[in-house]
Amino acid sequence: MNFDYSEEQTLLKDSVDKFIQNDYDYETRKKHSAMEGGFDAATWQTFAELGWLCVPFSEEDGGIGGGAVETMIMMEAFGKGLVVEPYVSTVLVAGAAVAKAGSPEQKAEILGGIIDGSRKLSLAAIEPQSRFDLFDVTTQATASGDGFELSGTKAMVMHGATADTFIVSARVSGSARDREGVSLFLVPANSDGLEVQDYPTLDGHRAAELTLNRVKVPGSALLGVAGAAVEVLESVADEAAMALCAEAVGMMEKLYKETVEYTKNRKQFGVPISVFQALQHRMVDMFTMHEECKSLLLRTVMSHQAGEADFRKNVSALKYAVAVKGQKSAHEAVQIFGGMGMTDEMSVGMYLKRINVINTLFGSGDYHLKRFMSL
Structure with a gap:
């Protein structure tokens, strides 16, 4: 098995390693962590300009078609630098969910914003009782006119306070622990009835608890196939x-x-x-x-x-x-x-x-x- 990096992967590794070594020492990391939102917006924009935010997305979605190797290269370097910017929450988690489940229109709108650094999303899929079972969902989504009404609570939403949109898992049918009946919805952070409680985590990052009280979203907010999100x-x-x-x-x-x-x-x-x-x-x-x-x-x-x-x-x-x-x-x-x-x-x-x-x-x-x- 060949473990040698390709020329493009070597260039990516050199780029991110050099940045961490020269521009992201531990003192810089502490300053970023103490900033409003828990990271530096200018550094996030630098990530976009360097092309790092587009790495895991396909060329059809505006990315470079990177895979697990490219992600490994970047994340190892980010680990050495203790990077606090929301790369995991926005690009690797929320971005991946949109890339896997989104319609062409949703991907064009959202992934383009992630790639240019103008949009930040967070996945809200964990609930206080669910532990690590992503199918354990009590948040309810009921039909309301041409859209849906969401009510429930979400826990440990990574970088939730700085997200402009949440991807919320909610149940449209079945009981709390059924694998079927869970859907994903795009919920703007400024939605009426949505409360975001921000807090610091042990490692200097930020997370949030979400409370949804009859939050209304249009039918176009459904991400992927209804009831098949697990x-x-x-x-x-x-x-x-x-x-x-x-x-x-x-x-x-x-x-x-x-x-x-x-x-x-x-x-x-x-x-x-x-x-x-x-x-x-x-x-x-x-x-x-x-x-x-x-x-x-x-x-x-x-x-x-x-x-x-x-x-x-x-x-x-x-x-x-x-x-x-x-x-x-x-x-x-x-x-x-x-x-x-x-x-x-x-x-x-x-x-x-x-x-x-x-x-x-x-x-x-x-x-x-x-x-x-x-x-």
Whole structure:
């Protein structure tokens, strides 16, 4: 199997790596996180100008036709830089949902806006009782004239406060946990009856809770086939989980390299602490855990590229490995850095927080272990 990047992929990797190294250090990241909305609008526009927002979309939809490899390249680099801009929520999640389910008119209007940086969307598919089951939907969509009326609650909507449109899952038929009967609707953020409660997350990102109280949308707001949204949602979730794992793998690489460099400069008993064998063993373990997760990531990416039936199983194996080994690697870094490793002044503590959040998105390690065994 050939793991070499193509010329176009190499150019993409060089571009994003150079940006993160030169223009997105940890201090810059902290400034962006503290801004209104939790990210820098100018940096988001730079992403658009560099062509990064169009990477995963097909040429017919205005993109470059990038696939899982291109997404992996970008997300690994974003992980190293702890990027807070809403790339996952807008491009890889909401954008993917529109690309998979939208009509030609919807794709032309929405994806064009995502690609040029003028539009930001968020998927609102999780509910307080649903955990990771995207078919567990109690939000109701009832017919009202030529459109629909939506009522319910949505949780953990990534970058919800800065989205101009939400993609809301709502039930048009069946009981709360039926796989059939769930639809997707495009809901403008300024809709009457929609309440958005913004809050910071553990990792310096932002999320929101949505309350929909008889929110009216036209019939044209329906995204995809009525009552058949679960398959789309699960496909988007698996691809997003793979992307987040690539982000975590990038963080794991950064963690072991920064830890090794730190131990070369930190002295105790008159010598660098890197000479102590116990610490060497722990750093080798960090390197090994990164390589194991990187290998699983490559397997998952290649299975997606090839359209293999075991892609979902590979996603679960990867997500579980990142949940266990990613967290372990971050814990080791914090322990070696000492107490200051837990402060926001040091990036290692924020890597740990971000990995912990990734472990709760689109299925925890325990969830994916059970799913792996069932597939």
